Amino acid sequence: MQLVFATNNLNKLKEVQALMPEHIQLLSLKDINCLEDIPETQNTIKGNAIQKAQYIKTHYGMDCFADDTGLEVSALNGAPGVYSARYAGEQRDANDNINKLLSELGHQSNRSAQFKTVIALYLNDALHTFTGICPGSITKSKKGDKGFGYDPIFKPDGHNDTFAEMDLSLKNSIGHRGKAISQLVNFLAPEP
Numbered sequence: 001m002q003l004v005f006a007t008n009n010l011n012k013l014k015e016v017q018a019l020m021p022e023h024i025q026l027l028s029l030k031d032i033n034c035l036e037d038i039p040e041t042q043n044t045i046k047g048n049a050i051q052k053a054q055y056i057k058t059h060y061g062m063d064c065f066a067d068d069t070g071l072e073v074s075a076l077n078g079a080p081g082v083y084s085a086r087y088a089g090e091q092r093d094a095n096d097n098i099n100k101l102l103s104e105l106g107h108q109s110n111r112s113a114q115f116k117t118v119i120a121l122y123l124n125d126a127l128h129t130f131t132g133i134c135p136g137s138i139t140k141s142k143k144g145d146k147g148f149g150y151d152p153i154f155k156p157d158g159h160n161d162t163f164a165e166m167d168l169s170l171k172n173s174i175g176h177r178g179k180a181i182s183q184l185v186n187f188l189a190p191e192p
Contacts, residue, residue, distance in 0.1 A: 001025065001188070004032055006052045006066035011148040012177070019172055019181045021189050032060055045070045045082050046129060049120040057122040065121040065184065069177065071150050073113040073138060076104060084150070094149050098142065102153065111138045115154065115176035119184050128187060132179030147171065 004027045007013055017026055029035075038055045040048045045068045052066030070084045080087035080101065088096035105111065112135070119130045135157045142152035144164030151163035156174055163171050172178035 002027055002063070003188075004029070004056055004060070004062045004064035006034075006038060006056045006064055009148075012067075015168065015172060015177060016181055018168060019178060019185060021185060024185075024188060027062075029056075032056075032062065034060065038066075040068065043082060045116055046118040046120070046131075048082060049118045049129070050127065053120040053122050053127070057125075063123050065119055067117055067119045067177065067180065069115060069117040069149075071101075071113060071115055071154065073101070073105070073111075075108045075110045075112075076101075079104075098150060098153055101138065101150070102140070105138060111140075112136075113138050113154065115150075117176040117180040119180045121184060121187070123188075130180045130183035130187070132176040132181070132183070134174060134176040134179065 001023060002025045005013060005016055006029060008029055013028055020026055034056065038052045040051065042048045042051050048068035049066050052068070053064055056062060056064040056066065070081045072078045072081050080097070084097070085092050088100040114136065115134045117132045121128045121130070136155050139153045139155055139162060143162045144152050146166065146168070147164040153162060155162050159174070163175065
């Protein structure tokens with residue numbers, strides 16, 4: 001089975017490829033010669049995931065899935081949320097985003113947060129969605145050099161390390177994207 005994963009983020013592609021069963025061949029946007037920026041104009045994480053998957057289905061006619069992820073910080077009323085990738089501006093720079101978030105949180109004692117991933121799958125013209133949530137907290141400084149995005153400042157509940165200090169297999173087993181992908185994989189290839 002071939003499935004397009006609607007992303008240009010090579011880190012995300014690597015994470016997802018590690019979770020897919022062998023019989024599912026994952027194609028990237030580059031593999032299908034989709035070089036344009038897919039719109040993300042919805043006001044929810046789920047809406048953006050659906051919009052990206054619809055774009056590939058409509059313009060390329062292929063079965064596909066897309067995800068959108070946001071970091072929701074309690075003390076910031078759920079921000080940056082749907083704007084996580086461009087929180088500090090359209091340049092989409094992870095360090096700028098992290099620095100803005102840490103600055104806005106300041107010395108706030110409530111540092112609880114959660115990562116949320118929604119996957120939208122178009123398969124045989126039917127839409128399915130899957131949601132993964134990882135609760136945790138925001139550290140006061142960056143720790144670790146693995147991962148991407150907000151990983152250096154997000155510490156999942158029950159762990160002493162940030163995502164950026166964890167190896168990929170541990171992050172995938174407890175993380176938001178791993179949980180959503182696991183639901184997707186189980187839907188595509190249910191265990192006997």
